[in-house]
Amino acid sequence: MTDTAAPAGTRCGYVALVGAPNAGKSTLMNALIGGKVSIVSPKVQTTRTRVTGIIAEGDSQIIFVDTPGIFVPKRRLDRAMVRAAWDGAKDADRIVLLVDASQARLDEDSERIIAELEKSGQTAMLALNKIDLVKHREVLLARAQALNERFPFTRIFMISAATGDGIADLRAHLAGEMPEGPWLYPEDEMTDMPLRLLAAEVTREKLFLNYHQEVPYGLTVETEKWEDFKDGSVKIDQTIYVQRDNHKAIVLGKGGQAIRRVREQSQSELEAMMERKVHLFLFVKVRESWDEDPERFKPWGLEWNA
Numbered sequence: 001m002t003d004t005a006a007p008a009g010t011r012c013g014y015v016a017l018v019g020a021p022n023a024g025k026s027t028l029m030n031a032l033i034g035g036k037v038s039i040v041s042p043k044v045q046t047t048r049t050r051v052t053g054i055i056a057e058g059d060s061q062i063i064f065v066d067t068p069g070i071f072v073p074k075r076r077l078d079r080a081m082v083r084a085a086w087d088g089a090k091d092a093d094r095i096v097l098l099v100d101a102s103q104a105r106l107d108e109d110s111e112r113i114i115a116e117l118e119k120s121g122q123t124a125m126l127a128l129n130k131i132d133l134v135k136h137r138e139v140l141l142a143r144a145q146a147l148n149e150r151f152p153f154t155r156i157f158m159i160s161a162a163t164g165d166g167i168a169d170l171r172a173h174l175a176g177e178m179p180e181g182p183w184l185y186p187e188d189e190m191t192d193m194p195l196r197l198l199a200a201e202v203t204r205e206k207l208f209l210n211y212h213q214e215v216p217y218g219l220t221v222e223t224e225k226w227e228d229f230k231d232g233s234v235k236i237d238q239t240i241y242v243q244r245d246n247h248k249a250i251v252l253g254k255g256g257q258a259i260r261r262v263r264e265q266s267q268s269e270l271e272a273m274m275e276r277k278v279h280l281f282l283f284v285k286v287r288e289s290w291d292e293d294p295e296r297f298k299p300w301g302l303e304w305n306a
């Protein structure tokens with residue numbers, strides 16, 4: 001974080017995006033920011049890291065906290081994620097609950113989030129997402145009304161994070177809601193997520209895209225080494241931790257073909273993102289129960305005793 005001189009009349013604040021897994025939080029954040037920060041995947045519960053995206057809108061700086069999915073905690077890791085999600089929401093100036101408008105009934109996770117909001121006495125805005133999937137406007141309005149009867153949202157936005165519909169309105173409204181104060185980040189800062197972590201997220205996204213079923217859920221990626229070279233290139237070593245031997249075999253693929261594809265995809269995205277040459281090396285290791293190991297949480301900023 002850098003101290004930035006504050007021009008008079010500036011605003012700055014935090015916005016927490018909360019919502020059930022798959023509601024579209026990452027997609028929305030990327031749409032709001034206009035650049036790729038958090039990872040998007042069609043599978044649920046992929047967001048493990050609290051990513052902060054920052055945008056400037058007029059005189060306002062809006063710092064977004066993309067919280068991990070809030071769901072019924074089962075494993076220790078899940079409990080830590082729920083805790084982190086609520087910590088993010090508690091400290092925020094505004095909370096936006098994102099709900100998938102294409103579902104006929106409110107899902108269990110959104111129900112729990114609303115119950116939590118009621119309990120804590122916090123206000124929230126509602127963003128009904130994926131309106132592109134709802135053909136009839138009356139259906140959409142009826143869903144918005146039902147939700148507003150369930151909880152008195154301060155405002156309701158109908159958006160499509162995928163098409164960009166309604167995003168400018170939401171952004172402008174949030175900008176006006178930010179408290180007066182100096183900007184906390186320099187204008188060109190996109191994210192305060194450390195590059196090492198961001199690089200691991202890029203590889204994890206590629207793993208999600210390349211493997212099916214339970215394999216991607218059981219793994220984690222860590223950036224172990226980062227070497228900057230004089231010619232401007234960077235060498236990055238990452239380890240992919242899997243839970244079982246057979247998962248390791250799947251991740252590697254026949255003759256290492258599968259992992260090579262992941263490596264190529266991740267490397268070229270990292271090069272585009274950082275605008276420099278990247279030499280990416282991936283290692284696959286078996287580590288049972290990595291998700292019960294507190295050491296693994298630290299890079300994500302998650303608490304162990306959740």
Ligand SMILES: Nc1nc2c(ncn2[C@@H]2O[C@H](COP(=O)(O)OP(=O)(O)OP(=O)(O)O)[C@@H](O)[C@H]2O)c(=O)[nH]1
Binds near residue numbers: 132133
């Ligand atoms: N049609 C449509 N699909 C969307 C929209 N927004 C998100 N999606 C899709 O919904 C899925 C989930 O989106 P994510 O942004 O990963 O959802 P998330 O809430 O961040 O999910 P977690 O990381 O599990 O918490 C992806 O396949 C997105 O492409 C939208 O406005 N319209």
